[in-house]
Amino acid sequence: MKDSYWRPISIDSIDPEYFPLIPLFLKSSGNYVLYKDAERPFTSEDRRRLERSFTEFVYVRSGDMLEINRYLESNLTKLLGRDDLNSTAKGKILYQSSVNCVIDMFESPESSAHIERCNSLIRHMMKFAATGSHILDAFHSIAGHNFYIFVHSVQVTALGMLVHEKLFNIEHDEMMDVGVGSMIHDYGMIFITDKILDKADPLSDIEYYKVKQHTRKGYEYLRDTGKFSEVALNIVHYHHERFDGAGYPSGLKKDDIPRSAQVASICDVYSALTLDRSYRKAVSHQDALKTMKQEAKAGAFNVELFNRFEELVTMMKGH
Ligand SMILES: [Fe+2]
Known part of the structure; x- marks a missing residue:
């Protein structure tokens, strides 16, 4: 599968509460491996687990980007206004979008x-x-x-x-x-x-x-x-x-x-x-x-x- 088929998403820009139900993948020695399927929501525990293993990005199929964009852009005002996110994290969300x-x-x-x-x-x-x-x-x-x-x-x-x-x-x-x-x-x-x-x-x-x-x-x-x-x-x-x-x-x-x-x-x-x-x-x-x-x-x-x-x-x- 071509690399352009995959789009990286910074895990800082994923808010477990609102993130759409889509499959997420990890990149491991050049291959994309399923991390979670569409059935299971992304939780705060997922975030902590990925942070512990120094994972900064998960990958989605480019066909799922429409939904991600809809999620990111409609929640942007809310995400950028949150007190519990530092400005580097907010910057990442804005850049990602x-x-x-x-x-x-x-x-x-x-x-x-x-x-x-x-x-x-x-x-x-x-x-x-x-x-x-x-x-x-x-x-x-x-x-x-x-x-x-x-x-x-x-x-x-x-x-x-x-x-x-x-x-x-x-x-x-x-x-x-x-x-x-x-x-x-x-x-x-x-x-x-x-x-x-x-x-x-x-x-x-x-x-x-x-x-x-x-x-x-x-x-x-x-x-x-x-x-x-x-x-x-x-x-x-x-x-x-x-x-x-x-x-x-x-x-x-x-x-x-x-x-x-x-x-x-x-x-x-x-x-x-x-x-x-x-x-x-x-x-x-x-x-x-x-x-x-x-x-x-x-x-x-x-x-x-x-x-x-x-x-x-x-x-x-x-x-
Ligand atoms: Fe130029």
């Missing part, structure tokens, strides 16, 4: 139902970012699957919204557009073959050329659905532009690059560096910032914006 939503967005970005779910998650993320200083901690907890692109998309969204919230005084509607645009910023990657994306060796010139097409292809496809605002589409289109004009696809310079895309490009690189990839291990928060500072000086980013970003994530990390 958001990753599930981004997966569905990538499958059918024109679906109004998915866009509505996205909007609702972005609203939760905004609230969570405003109250929880643990937002960065939650980032790594759901990483490490074959879900890089989705986890990365959610990270870029959370970071991008944090930056907009703290540094710019923008209207609620624009904030929502920034959120949606960030969630689907790499949508164009669906047009790139897995062979290129999973490659462990450096890309050839032709392969790199193909990867670079993801901005324009994603932009054109999403624009043609007629469902996305200019702010959201700008992020998809221009998140690989460089401040000095050496980026792609258009080679825009300085403030010709829409601000939301300037922010997205910084968050994009930070997230990419601090997550494990097929070709290298994750880099620490400090090392990522160090590398990026050099890049900023060399012309990759708006230096002033980068400095403020650095201050912000350092403050969040040092809480």
